[in-house]
Amino acid sequence: xxxxxxxxxxLRIALVAFFAVVLQEAVVSQISIFGVSAxxxxxxxxxxxxxxxxxxxAIAGFAIGLLVDMLLFQTLGVTSxxxxxxxxxxxxxxxxxxxxxxxxxxxxxxxATLFTGVGMAVIQFMLGVDAPVSLLLVEQIILQVLVxxxxxxxxxxxxxxxxxxALPRDPRGRRHRAYTTTARLSPLQRxxxxxxxxxxxRTSN
Numbered sequence: 538x539x540x541x542x543x544x545x546x547x548l549r550i551a552l553v554a555f556f557a558v559v560l561q562e563a564v565v566s567q568i569s570i571f572g573v574s575a576x577x578x579x580x581x582x583x584x585x586x587x588x589x590x591x592x593x594x595a596i597a598g599f600a601i602g603l604l605v606d607m608l609l610f611q612t613l614g615v616t617s618x619x620x621x622x623x624x625x626x627x628x629x630x631x632x633x634x635x636x637x638x639x640x641x642x643x644x645x646x647x648x649a650t651l652f653t654g655v656g657m658a659v660i661q662f663m664l665g666v667d668a669p670v671s672l673l674l675v676e677q678i679i680l681q682v683l684v685x686x687x688x689x690x691x692x693x694x695x696x697x698x699x700x701x702x703a704l705p706r707d708p709r710g711r712r713h714r715a716y717t718t719t720a721r722l723s724p725l726q727r728x729x730x731x732x733x734x735x736x737x738x739r740t741s742n
Contacts, residue, residue: 545703546593550585553699554597557581558604573680578605579649580689582620584696586627587642588704594624612664619656623649639690646689647682654678 561577568574578601586594602617627645658674 546589546700546705549700549703550589550593550597551600553581553585553696554601555604558601558608562605562608570684571680573677573684575684575688576650576653576681577688577692578602578616578620579623579653580646580685580692581696582624583627583645583649583689584642584693585700586624586629587631587645587693588697588700589628590632591625591628594628595621596624598622598624615657615660615664616653618660619653622656623652642693643686643689646693647686650682650685651678654681 557577565577566574582594582598582601585597598620599617602615602620603613605611605616606613627649630641630645655678658678
């Protein structure tokens with residue numbers, strides 16, 4: 538990665554994180570679908586992790602969570618803790634498994650939303666916040682998971698387009714392509730076999 542790319546990627550991630558929080562709190566949270574509002578924040582953090590890796594995902598999760606807590610006057614660090622986990626493990630999936638299936642963002646968005654919803658309820662319960670666990674809360678979490686699942690792929694695609702030019706090339710992909718290309722070479726294209734070919738022919742004669 539050159540110096541310009543090293544600067545552009547964090548800058549673009551910071552802009553995406555800032556505008557995601559502003560859009561969420563100013564617009565998306567005001568729109569009700571099935572009685573709940575979509576939550577862009579875990580989807581954006583998941584997308585950054587899948588695209589840029591675990592470190593970028595964790596940092597984006599921390600920044601977005603901190604902004605959300607500050608805007609909503611919540612206990613600082615609660616949302617950050619959940620979104621750091623989402624961003625880190627989304628990035629680890631990219632680094633360890635190199636997921637290429639088109640539905641991976643949808644599955645990861647569903648898991649990320651479920652994790653943040655349940656995690657927030659558990660943390661609030663542990664902190665003694667007056668938010669009793671009830672069937673209504675469970676229903677709201679399930680509905681939000683469904684709503685976020687519907688928009689997970691579009692959100693991922695938007696984040697991908699915004700970060701694409703600044704994303705580093707994956708060296709594993711180059712090594713894999715190089716190995717595949719070498720494996721497909723015919724015997725006439727391999728130097729060692731070209732050198733040994735005449736000898737084997739003379740021996741057989």
